[in-house]
Amino acid sequence: MWLYAARRIVFTIPIGLGVTLICFALIYLAPGDPIQSLLPPDATAKDIAELKHVYGLDKPIPVQYVIWLGRALTGDLGMSIQTNKPVLDEVTRAFANTFTISVISVILAMAAALVLGIVAAFHVGGWADRVATAVAVLGISVPTFWLAVVLVILFAVELGWLPATGMGSQGSNGFSWFVWEQAKFAILPIVSMTLTPLGILMRTTRSSLAEILSQDFIQTLRAKGLSETAVVKHAIRNALPQIMAMFGLQLGYLVGGSILIETIFTWPGTGFLLSKAILTRDIPLLQGTILVLAMAFVAINLIVDLLQTLVDPRIKRA
Template sequence: MRQLIVRRLLQAIPMLFVVSVVCFGMIKLAPGDPVLSFVTPNMHAEDIERIRHNLGLDQPAYVQYLLWLKECLSGNLGYSLVNHQPVLDQIVDRLPATVGLMGISIALAVLLAIPLGMIAGANRNRWIDKLINLIAYIGISVPLFWLAILFIYLFAIKLHWLPSMGMRTIGKESALDVVKHGILPCAVLTIGFLASYVRYIRSGTIGQFKEEYVQIQYAFGSKKSTVLFRHVMKHVLLPIITLLGMSMGDLVTGALVTETVFSWPGIGSLGMTAVRGMDYPVIMGITLFSAVLLILGNLAADILYGVADPRIKSGEVSS
């Protein structure tokens, strides 16, 4: 297991390098100029060039990247071009809001998807399977920003049940107030994750019902529900570890649009603000941070795989 961890960490180094190069290149190829956010109608061309020089944007792109990489290797993700605040401090300040929202959404989606996907797979092509499939297809097809606007209109504007935006009501510091503000964005994100998770678990359940051990259990007189929840379930849940590992990156970037619609003060809204302002240090910081989480999530999934199934553990080490 130690060899597996060391090997994966060494593999992550070139991967992070490639991610940073691609992201930096895409930012430089994108239309727009971050200097324009500082320009006023009365500025002269010399003033604009002075701002460009102070921001380091007058140098070639590869020089800008090498300077950023040098600072990044020293633990400094740079400073925002818009508000001049340290990028790492901004990410750390907004991280709890995003992780709390995304963590609860992913957990709810998994808890709901396991029984729904297994029931749909166990009753393939029956009415319950078609109904769950229909709901899943709707969840996959509906854009989250449209669903968020619909929820705001229905539950906040029409029914006045829940607040429409923000994380707290001005003047209130209670945990209940935060929960009320988080219900709508959490519901939207849960629906988005739930749809894909249900399809994933349903497919795994159908595959397990074709295995010989299921037929053997039927031959011993086991009921379908017993086979489903006692034998099939543990085999279906094993790939969920990988699914959760791949969702680690979503803890940071999975709520870009949803946080923006609901004005949730997380990393997603910070990223959207950075994109609009061509604030490439913030964009690079968020991208790199999410890539690190994704790599660590996959590593954690491999470790948990070895814990859950010793055969996988021995196979990984021997390879």
């Protein structure tokens, strides 16, 4: 197990370096010059050169990358061009907001997917299977941004039950999950983000369990007189590695791909921060946000891979 864990951790190093290269390249791939947005229209070439020197853009590209990577490894992601605040502080605060609703969304999706998937797998071809499959198809097919707009129109505009945007009157500084006046702001974003992973996890659970239930060892367990509950436990444990892998992927996708949902609901997470950085051409903020999101995706899947060794003995022997 420890050898497998060490090998998986080593494999993440070149992935992380590749991510840093892509993030650094954004400063040259992005259209326009972010320095121009900080200068008046009548700025001279000397003014531009001095400002580039301040941000280190006057050095050769390999030198810029080495300096930027060295600072990033120490937690220094630079200063935001627009706000002149440390990028790490802004990204950390936004990432906490995104991670919270993403975890809740994927846990709710996982719980519902397990129930629907188990029922569907034990009643393949029956009405329960058809209903669960319809829910999965609906979750995969419906665009999350369209669902978000519909929920806003229905529950915020028409019924007035829930707020449409924001994170409360005090923002993230005064947000609390235990205070209804604050927690209600997160309901619509969470519901909007739950449907897609629900559909994907349900299909994964159903297909994995159905395949395992058709194997000979399940019939052997039943022939030995084991109760149906015990059979279900054995089947779920064998299907759990595949379900956990998909769980990790969906959590990573929600953490890194919530830009549309957060923009619609004005939720101050990394997606909203990323859209703001793109619109203002704030390259340090854009680089830092993408770097944190990409490394979070890698870390989540690494943790899931290591957790799989606890439920799958075949991985321990690898």
